[in-house]
Amino acid sequence: RPVYQLRNVSKSYGFGKIRALDPVDLDLRQGSFSSVIGPSGCGKSTLLKIMAGVTPPTTGSVILEGKPVLGARREIGMMYQQATLFPWLTAIDNVLLPISIRDGKAAANDRRSEAQALLELVGLKGFDKVYPRQLSGGMAQRTSICRMLITEPQVLLLDEPFSALDELARDFMNIELQRICLSRNATAFLITHSIPEAVLLSDVVYIMSPRPGKFLEAVPIELPRP
Numbered sequence: 001r002p003v004y005q006l007r008n009v010s011k012s013y014g015f016g017k018i019r020a021l022d023p024v025d026l027d028l029r030q031g032s033f034s035s036v037i038g039p040s041g042c043g044k045s046t047l048l049k050i051m052a053g054v055t056p057p058t059t060g061s062v063i064l065e066g067k068p069v070l071g072a073r074r075e076i077g078m079m080y081q082q083a084t085l086f087p088w089l090t091a092i093d094n095v096l097l098p099i100s101i102r103d104g105k106a107a108a109n110d111r112r113s114e115a116q117a118l119l120e121l122v123g124l125k126g127f128d129k130v131y132p133r134q135l136s137g138g139m140a141q142r143t144s145i146c147r148m149l150i151t152e153p154q155v156l157l158l159d160e161p162f163s164a165l166d167e168l169a170r171d172f173m174n175i176e177l178q179r180i181c182l183s184r185n186a187t188a189f190l191i192t193h194s195i196p197e198a199v200l201l202s203d204v205v206y207i208m209s210p211r212p213g214k215f216l217e218a219v220p221i222e223l224p225r226p
């Protein structure tokens with residue numbers, strides 16, 4: 001069953017002068033892991049922001065679980081290349097922030113041990129009371145992934161989330177991410193520059209053309225899953 005349905009989705013800026021994304025159709029199956037690969041400027045980030053409901057498309061529709069995406073933000077977890085932690089909150093309070101906003105401070109407090117466990121999972125045991133400025137770029141990104149996971153989103157939209165990490169940390173985080181997606185039957189859509197990474201993680205790899213983005217091909221990858 002398709003979780004996402006994009007029909008004729010395109011984006012232009014400057015009253016049509018800049019074509020950021022040529023019309024694309026896309027269906028994402030529940031529980032699938034898709035990657036999109038393509039050169040800089042082909043519209044990958046634009047596509048992701050449209051899927052998240054952050055940017056309105058110029059044409060077309062984005063349906064998530066049968067509803068227009070704009071009303072559905074809660075089911076979506078997003079990560080960008082750069083960590084976007086709040087500097088005045090400790091690592092664990094950054095992780096708990098979405099719960100705090102959604103369900104209140106008391107509810108966030110109740111999930112403190114869960115947040116702690118997530119930080120431990122990504123190798124940040126003992127860093128819970130540390131402020132973002134004391135974290136390396138990679139550590140801040142690993143804190144961001146905990147913040148995304150704590151709300152248990154059904155859909156993960158990931159814009160090169162681990163590009164700030166060294167290769168070993170990136171491999172580790174990718175495997176963790178894949179494991180979590182599988183165990184939650186979450187649907188993931190990942191922008192990456194790395195073909196090996198896409199092949200390692202994905203059921204389907206979408207390849208976008210160099211000029212404003214049409215999908216050239218979708219390559220289904222069939223590998224035994226862990």
Ligand code: ADP
Binds near residue numbers: 018040042043045
């Ligand atoms: P990618 O993520 O594949 O590098 P982007 O989606 O960031 O590509 O950008 C696609 C094209 O749209 C680029 O030519 C970029 O310069 C342009 N673009 C993106 N955002 C804006 C914006 N807010 N205003 C004007 N042009 C934009």
Ligand code: ADP
Binds near residue numbers: 134138139140164165
């Ligand atoms: P990078 O951002 O360069 O990829 P990592 O996030 O992979 O760095 O961090 C590498 C290791 O360096 C961490 O696991 C941690 O043990 C150590 N480290 C980095 N920054 C700090 C810090 N501010 N305090 C303590 N240890 C740190």
